[in-house]
Amino acid sequence: MEKNKKEHVVRIIKILEKDYGHVECALNFSSPFELLAATILSAQCTDERVNKVTKDLFKRYKNVEDYANADILELENYIKSAGFFRNKAKNIIKSAQMVINKYNGDVPQTMKELLELSGVARKTANVVLGSAFGKSEGIAVDTHVIRITNLLKLTEYDDPVKIEKDLMKTIPKKYWMNFSFLIQTLGRIICKARNPGHIVCPLNEICPSSQK
Structure with a gap:
């Protein structure tokens, strides 16, 4: 059977x-952290909508340091149409800060480490591992x-x-x-x-x- x-x-x-x-991957990105942020935004939201949101978002925030130091109200305004924007903004900022403080600014490349980041469950981790790093852990x-x-x-x-x-x-x-x-x-x-x-x-x- x-x-x-x-x-x-x-x-x-x-x-x-x-x-x-x-x-x-249907999400637009040019760096591992952009993919991480886009995948966090994709929860309860279509990929098409996320790509519209990130078109302006990625122009404003160029790197992980920009997200780590972001004003949460400003970030919320950029991602509002993706839904659940308050939690998503908080998770993106916290994840950026952890990437900097614990991983020297580089998005980690294992399931265990990714799951430690704020707002990251297995789906997000699998997308990042697969599309940013070419790794299959799930x-x-x-x-x-x-x-x-x-x-x-x-x-x-x-x-x-x-x-x-x-x-x-x-x-x-x-x-x-x-x-x-x-x-x-x-x-x-x-x-x-x-x-x-x-x-x-x-x-x-x-x-x-x-x-x-």
Whole structure:
């Protein structure tokens, strides 16, 4: 059964790769800390909205020192449209200060160290590790991944940590980085929460939910 599940998930990945190729992170960034800040902003917010916010944000704050010394009210004003802006501003400033004080200004490159930063959970850490440093320590689980992996019956959980553990058992490590981006792309384009496009979905023949 486990072997069949692994074959099933690799088939899913191959189909999506045929349609979408190797998908890069949808968030715009030019440094590891910019990606960290953008990923913190992406909680409960679309990547499209985050990219609009960071267009001006990254012009104002050029480096980790700028964020560490930021006036919180000014930072809040820049990120207001991303939602939950007070907590996000506080987390970005605290993370910047910790990066400077503990890691000499360099964003850490391990899961354990990233999780110590303010506002960083495993999803954020996985995105930063994968897209900024090319490292795979896990699988980034966001709302698209939660919803679609349940539709595909790759997990029965709705808790991101439990889902990640399920997926890491099933998905070969060489696909960990690209898997989330492929699923997110499918979610944005076709498999939308309110109206999944089963008819045009490239996975419609093998997705249990499309057969209902």
